[in-house]
Amino acid sequence: MLTQSQRVFGLTRRTAFNFVRHVSKYPPTIDLDGKLYKTDEWTNVPPQILSLTERQLHQDPNHPIGILRDLIEKNFRGLGYTFYNNFRPTVTTFQNFDVLGFPQDHPGRSKLDTYYLNKEHLLRTHTSAHEHECFQECETPGYFITADVYRRDEIDRTHYPAFHQMEGARLWSKNTKDLEKQLENDIAAIPPTEIIVEDPFRDAPFNVENPKQTYMSDNEVRLISTHLKKTLEYLVNLVFEEAKKSAIKAGSTEEYLNEPLKVRWVEAYFPWTSPSWEIEVWWKGEWLECCGCGLVQQQVLLNSGLPEDRLGWAFGIGLDRIAMLLFGIPDIRLFWSRDERFGKQFLEGQISTFQPFSKYPGVRRDVSYWVNGDNALHTNDLMEIVRAHGGDLIESVVLKDEFEHPKTGKKSQCYSIHYQSMERTLTNAEINKIHSNVEGDLVNTFQVEIR
Numbered sequence: 001m002l003t004q005s006q007r008v009f010g011l012t013r014r015t016a017f018n019f020v021r022h023v024s025k026y027p028p029t030i031d032l033d034g035k036l037y038k039t040d041e042w043t044n045v046p047p048q049i050l051s052l053t054e055r056q057l058h059q060d061p062n063h064p065i066g067i068l069r070d071l072i073e074k075n076f077r078g079l080g081y082t083f084y085n086n087f088r089p090t091v092t093t094f095q096n097f098d099v100l101g102f103p104q105d106h107p108g109r110s111k112l113d114t115y116y117l118n119k120e121h122l123l124r125t126h127t128s129a130h131e132h133e134c135f136q137e138c139e140t141p142g143y144f145i146t147a148d149v150y151r152r153d154e155i156d157r158t159h160y161p162a163f164h165q166m167e168g169a170r171l172w173s174k175n176t177k178d179l180e181k182q183l184e185n186d187i188a189a190i191p192p193t194e195i196i197v198e199d200p201f202r203d204a205p206f207n208v209e210n211p212k213q214t215y216m217s218d219n220e221v222r223l224i225s226t227h228l229k230k231t232l233e234y235l236v237n238l239v240f241e242e243a244k245k246s247a248i249k250a251g252s253t254e255e256y257l258n259e260p261l262k263v264r265w266v267e268a269y270f271p272w273t274s275p276s277w278e279i280e281v282w283w284k285g286e287w288l289e290c291c292g293c294g295l296v297q298q299q300v301l302l303n304s305g306l307p308e309d310r311l312g313w314a315f316g317i318g319l320d321r322i323a324m325l326l327f328g329i330p331d332i333r334l335f336w337s338r339d340e341r342f343g344k345q346f347l348e349g350q351i352s353t354f355q356p357f358s359k360y361p362g363v364r365r366d367v368s369y370w371v372n373g374d375n376a377l378h379t380n381d382l383m384e385i386v387r388a389h390g391g392d393l394i395e396s397v398v399l400k401d402e403f404e405h406p407k408t409g410k411k412s413q414c415y416s417i418h419y420q421s422m423e424r425t426l427t428n429a430e431i432n433k434i435h436s437n438v439e440g441d442l443v444n445t446f447q448v449e450i451r
Contacts, residue, residue: 142170362420
């Protein structure tokens with residue numbers, strides 16, 4: 001889907017891809033995790049993003065992301081899962097795209113969306129990059145993968161170029177004696193909840209728009225879908241019940257804290273599952289999207305080297321957004337803060353509500369420019385330039401205005417940049433310097449004309 005900016009300027013993602021420029025020059029090689037990667041025309045990962053790969057927040061037992069991971073894992077131990085938490089973030093294009101069936105022109109492969117070390121290596125954009133490896137090596141019926149993932153993205157309180165995903169999957173064999181009975185027993189083994197579920201697809205999980213795969217029987221689809229959904233209902237329930245307890249402990253008296261948790265299932269589309277769904281949670285008066293899931297496409301399993309008799313499900317959930325709700329954290333940048341006033345608030349095995357230690361004033365600056373017709377500027381390119389110079393001092397970047405001059409045909413964009421530190425008061429002098437560097441980089445890289 002094209003953004004408003006792309007529609008106005010007649011710029012497709014493929015066209016924009018052809019105009020991507022290096023924000024800065026790169027050394028001949030990049031040293032990451034003890035390996036050297038030769039840089040080339042695909043290299044676009046800046047040093048500040050590479051430095052984030054060292055943090056591994058999901059492995060920190062006293063960090064909100066690590067606490068959330070452990071909460072989920074400890075409640076799934078003994079239910080037939082292996083937990084993988086040590087995969088490093090550098091993967092190949094085969095792992096991240098090819099084995100999962102991403103077409104060559106898929107937007108996710110673009111340098112606009114993905115951080116590349118070189119043409120063949122990148123920072124994973126999803127935990128599914130390790131799916132084929134886990135399918136091949138896992139000795140239990142299912143697995144959970146938790147890892148940091150990286151994407152060139154917008155800048156606001158809920159988006160960051162590095163974030164965390166948890167992926168789960170479970171497989172069965174069509175050759176299992178009394179497979180349907182085995183599936184029924186596995187469903188019965190999932191711990192029960194008092195969650196209120198709205199699911200019009202439970203007994204009829206597939207249709208023309210959300211089709212089943214032909215190699216599976218109707219009842220196999222129904223039973224595996226039920227196992228998947230009950231598994232995720234159990235996961236969602238345990239997380240949000242903990243969120244309720246934390247809010248009550250912090251003194252909240254809101255009515256929703258005493259109401260049963262409600263979820264609903266909606267149909268979705270993902271290229272590696274069919275049929276597919278999303279689970280949404282009724283939380284604080286609105287439906288909150290939690291995770292996507294579905295029955296794994298047989299071709300994905302075959303690409304992973306598995307025999308034709310395997311069938312099963314998979315899901316993926318973003319941990320950062322859930323942790324923000326669970327711990328009451330208002331800005332995703334706080335997860336990456338080294339300020340002790342943040343870090344000392346959280347302890348292993350405890351869900352506690354974040355207590356703001358201060359609120360520093362923000363500084364707003366606009367950047368307006370005429371676009372050079374020969375140098376297309378995509379929103380993600382602008383975000384990277386702003387991020388490169390402002391780092392975590394950038395709270396948000398929002399497209400404020402764009403238009404085409406009726407006489408000259410020149411095209412203009414205006415972005416509003418909100419600078420705000422979570423740890424100190426910013427000075428006008430330092431913001432002016434950063435903002436000047438942003439404008440200079442836009443001029444040098446994309447030959448825009450600052451207005």
